[in-house]
Amino acid sequence: MQTYDDFDGPQLREDRWRYLEVPLSDTETWRYADPATRIDVGDGVASLRIEAFTRSHSQVQILDNPKHLLVSVEEFDLTTGPRTFAVEMAAENIGVSGADYRDGFAAFNVLDMSSAQVFDLIATSRQAFAIHERLFVPGMVDKDDAFSHVVHAPLAEVAFESGEFHRYAVIIDRDNATVRWQIEGATVFTAHAPQLPRTVQIGFGIITLHPIRDGHSTSVRGQGLHGRWRNFTVD
Numbered sequence: 001m002q003t004y005d006d007f008d009g010p011q012l013r014e015d016r017w018r019y020l021e022v023p024l025s026d027t028e029t030w031r032y033a034d035p036a037t038r039i040d041v042g043d044g045v046a047s048l049r050i051e052a053f054t055r056s057h058s059q060v061q062i063l064d065n066p067k068h069l070l071v072s073v074e075e076f077d078l079t080t081g082p083r084t085f086a087v088e089m090a091a092e093n094i095g096v097s098g099a100d101y102r103d104g105f106a107a108f109n110v111l112d113m114s115s116a117q118v119f120d121l122i123a124t125s126r127q128a129f130a131i132h133e134r135l136f137v138p139g140m141v142d143k144d145d146a147f148s149h150v151v152h153a154p155l156a157e158v159a160f161e162s163g164e165f166h167r168y169a170v171i172i173d174r175d176n177a178t179v180r181w182q183i184e185g186a187t188v189f190t191a192h193a194p195q196l197p198r199t200v201q202i203g204f205g206i207i208t209l210h211p212i213r214d215g216h217s218t219s220v221r222g223q224g225l226h227g228r229w230r231n232f233t234v235d
Helices: none
Strands: 017-019 021-023 029-031 037-042 045-050 066-072 083-094 105-112 117-123 128-134 147-151 166-173 178-183 186-192 199-207 224-234
Touching: 045 066, 045 199, 066 105, 083 105, 083 117, 083 199, 105 166, 105 224, 117 166, 117 178, 128 178, 128 186, 199 224
Parallel strands: none
Antiparallel strands: 017 066, 021 029, 037 045, 045 224, 066 199, 083 166, 083 224, 105 117, 105 199, 117 128, 128 147, 166 178, 178 186
């Protein structure tokens, strides 16, 4: 088992993490970095705190959703057998209760942007969910082939308190075309996923999921979120 980053601080390591960026044109990119974010790193924990979201996009959903998102510099091979990606994560909504996950959540990301496949676990102050996505990326993924599935497992018996750490894991078995999402060792979702990528990155950040309506973002409503992450491991 590999520990990806010990978060000894005082800053995020540039040889471990980078901001996820999406090209807008041949000369422009969109960086998932809300300028209102306070980043603290130390004592084994990475903390992102946004008192009120400011980052949004009025036309493209995949640009509007993530407010602050970092991904691993390293890519992890999925062709050598099942891989387990795990983290301890805590979330505290600011300005909202956390009952509606779309208002904002802390995310543990396992993703391959070259194929637009996403396997996330997310948390609010009150609950956690698995996310399975094929992102709609014009020119790469047709709208009819894209999907976003958010899965809640109310019988998993994981009790939540605001700001409390829980262990999250994503297990990818490329040979058998399956992905499992776990919280505290309990499987909350399993998907048959043909054509899994050969490699993935891990990541963490703060995301919303309110749809763009009539050419206007609806994700920025004065709310924010505090997320914390520790003990990233890869097995």
